[in-house]
Amino acid sequence: MTDPAKTYTLTGADGRPHQSRAKGLWGGHGGTKIYGRMDCPTALRAIARGGYTHDRVFFADEATAVAAGYRPCCACCHDKYVAWKIARQNGQRWTP
Secondary structure (H helix, E strand, O other): OOOOOOOEEEEOOOOOEEEEOOOOOEEEEOOOOEEEEOOOHHHHHHHHOOOOHHHEEEEOOHHHHHHOOOEEOOOOOHHHHHHHHHHHHOOOOOOO
8 A cells, every 4th residue: 555645756847856746757867867767777787786876866757857958868768869869969959
């Protein structure tokens, strides 16, 4: 049974943390400004080694992560990463 009073800290489009009753669907690293899936193997390996968690952030959705200035992870969101990289090389703004 879940606690109805439980809240989660999510990062908003402005890059600031806020409280939410819903869990974040995407995770990110505040230092590198990279976001990805919650089951990203690269992030999970870093967490298992004892790193990453200090700068870990969570987002309600992918659009919020992008609006906050994060880019897709190359490991777990490879197609999106390639599209982001091409858009950046062409001086264009990328959106998921």
